[in-house]
Amino acid sequence: MNADSAFFWEGVEKDELRIQRCQSCGTLRHPPRPMCSSCQSLGWNHVTASGRGEVYSFVVHHHPPVPGFDPPFAVALVELEEGTRVVGNVIEIDPANVCIGMPVEVCFVRVHDEWTLPLWRPRAS
Amino acid sequence: MPRSTLKDEAAIVGIGATEFSKKSGRSELQLAVEAVRAAIADAGLSPADIDGMVTFAQDSNLEIDVARGLGIPSLTHFSRVHYGGGAGCATIHQAAMAVATGSADAVVCYRALNERSGRRFGSGQQPPPPPPGAQIPTHWYAPFGLVTPAAWVAMFARRYMHEYGATSEDFGRVAVAARKHAATNPKAWFYEHSITLEEHQSSRWIVEPLHLLDCCQESDGAVALVVTRSERARDLAQPPALIRASAQGSSLDQEVMTSYYRSDITGLPEMGLVGHQLWQHSGLEPADVQCAVIYDHFTPFVLTQLEELGFCDRGEARHFIADGNIELDGALPINPNGGQLGEAYIHGMNGICEAVRQVRGTAVNQIADVEHVLVTAGTGVPTSGLVLGSA
Numbered sequence: 001m002n003a004d005s006a007f008f009w010e011g012v013e014k015d016e017l018r019i020q021r022c023q024s025c026g027t028l029r030h031p032p033r034p035m036c037s038s039c040q041s042l043g044w045n046h047v048t049a050s051g052r053g054e055v056y057s058f059v060v061h062h063h064p065p066v067p068g069f070d071p072p073f074a075v076a077l078v079e080l081e082e083g084t085r086v087v088g089n090v091i092e093i094d095p096a097n098v099c100i101g102m103p104v105e106v107c108f109v110r111v112h113d114e115w116t117l118p119l120w121r122p123r124a125s
Numbered sequence: 126m127p128r129s130t131l132k133d134e135a136a137i138v139g140i141g142a143t144e145f146s147k148k149s150g151r152s153e154l155q156l157a158v159e160a161v162r163a164a165i166a167d168a169g170l171s172p173a174d175i176d177g178m179v180t181f182a183q184d185s186n187l188e189i190d191v192a193r194g195l196g197i198p199s200l201t202h203f204s205r206v207h208y209g210g211g212a213g214c215a216t217i218h219q220a221a222m223a224v225a226t227g228s229a230d231a232v233v234c235y236r237a238l239n240e241r242s243g244r245r246f247g248s249g250q251q252p253p254p255p256p257p258g259a260q261i262p263t264h265w266y267a268p269f270g271l272v273t274p275a276a277w278v279a280m281f282a283r284r285y286m287h288e289y290g291a292t293s294e295d296f297g298r299v300a301v302a303a304r305k306h307a308a309t310n311p312k313a314w315f316y317e318h319s320i321t322l323e324e325h326q327s328s329r330w331i332v333e334p335l336h337l338l339d340c341c342q343e344s345d346g347a348v349a350l351v352v353t354r355s356e357r358a359r360d361l362a363q364p365p366a367l368i369r370a371s372a373q374g375s376s377l378d379q380e381v382m383t384s385y386y387r388s389d390i391t392g393l394p395e396m397g398l399v400g401h402q403l404w405q406h407s408g409l410e411p412a413d414v415q416c417a418v419i420y421d422h423f424t425p426f427v428l429t430q431l432e433e434l435g436f437c438d439r440g441e442a443r444h445f446i447a448d449g450n451i452e453l454d455g456a457l458p459i460n461p462n463g464g465q466l467g468e469a470y471i472h473g474m475n476g477i478c479e480a481v482r483q484v485r486g487t488a489v490n491q492i493a494d495v496e497h498v499l500v501t502a503g504t505g506v507p508t509s510g511l512v513l514g515s516a
Contacts, residue, residue: 001264005264030386031265031386037377037378056284057280057283057284057287057385057390058280058283059271059276059279059280059283059332059333059334060332060333061270061271061273061276061332061333062329062330062331062332062333063329063331063332064247064248064249064273065249066270066272068270069270072333075270075271075276075280077280077284077385077390084386085385085386086265087265087266087269087383087385088269089270100283100284100287111268117268119269
């Protein structure tokens with residue numbers, strides 16, 4: 001986390017999925033960065049995403065062991081309603097049943113005592 | 126598009142390597158000096174003739190330590206290229222520019238690593254701090270367990286399958302061809318060990334949709350190559366492999382292995398950019414190469430590269446491969462040494478040596494009548510490529 005991305009994780013702590021928005025031209029961008037690649041403006045704020053999206057791509061991890069994870073587990077690239085994409089785990093579903101185009105919604109899961117992650121679960125389309 | 130004046134100005138005149146293994150039993154620096162010594166000797170030069178060095182930003186061996194080991198008296202050019210395996214062909218590109226401009230006269234490019242017995246890239250464990258510019262933006266991926274090269278590539282592969290109807294068997298045909306080629310290469314890990322498509326399909330999942338046999342070797346070893354001016358090359362020990370073209374490429378919204386935010390993630394636009402330059406600078410086209418060394422850390426990106434480089438249309442690589450084109454007797458034999466899937470993973474540098482041998486006519490799986498060989502470097506990262514040709 002750094003000065004460019006702190007707002008995202010501060011949002012996650014408040015159960016908000018935040019997307020950086022250019023203050024000059026309104027373009028949304030993720031992952032965050034200090035300058036808008038469309039208009040080179042340094043001014044930005046954020047919008048709070050609806051939390052709805054679709055699985056754009058995904059993987060199911062088997063090997064090697066990853067500390068804190070119980071394989072197999074699914075990691076998806078989720079395309080948000082707002083148009084940007086974000087990576088996160090898909091939970092509350094057998095990884096074998098995850099598919100591209102599947103509607104998902106964000107959920108905020110406390111993974112350790114210290115921090116929260118934005119994860120994804122199936123939603124009715 | 127830049128206008129290059131490098132065509133045929135420089136040549137690869139020496140190649141050297143250690144054995145490729147799973148446990149070298151010696152330091153990476155020792156591997157480096159062994160390979161460099163072998164490459165210099167192959168060229169018919171002596172260490173005193175070398176005045177430049179290029180390696181990967183990721184290489185642990187300082188140029189000055191390699192120079193000290195070899196007794197190289199002075200270096201007038203030294204540079205490093207970032208972005209992991211994307212640096213491979215770029216080391217030759219940097220060396221060619223150095224000798225063409227007079228910054229140096231004879232440059233050694235090297236890569237030495239104990240990738241199997243030392244730190245394994247696929248372990249998913251936190252690596253030592255990488256040099257600036259080589260960092261994976263782990264912030265957005267590590268908290269979700271997306272931590273290995275196989276996983277980063279699998280994300281692209283799944284979308285590619287979805288859009289073009291490719292299957293795991295299509296990736297498997299690349300895996301099978303590589304091991305078939307390796308089976309007749311005594312230096313290859315898969316020497317005398319071909320595999321079947323069924324074995325590919327039944328090999329365990331690493332990260333779906335990638336099976337174990339979709340993944341390259343993890344290897345210990347070192348490779349070095351000597352580059353000098355083409356004029357000088359004529360007087361040396363080996364037939365020169367002229368550098369017809371060399372290029373680097375990075376494209377819009379580029380990340381290191383995770384360029385997931387482009388409108389389309391089924392291509393590798395940075396490789397397209399490299400290919401475009403190679404064809405333009407060399408004046409050649411895909412039909413003019415008799416053999417290609419295509420970077421193969423994971424099978425799916427072999428398909429993508431064939432499309433980006435113009436050997437087939439987008440989404441058509443699976444048919445191109447299924448028709449046998451990448452076999453030794455096909456229209457475009459790829460990785461006759463077995464590639465990194467079958468020979469060894471020396472970050473793509475062993476593939477450049479194979480291209481040189483194909484141009485010289487000395488490869489174990491020699492393709493007939495080779496005039497030009499295309500070589501690519503690491504995929505999913507800012508990358509590079511070469512076209513080598515005979516004099």
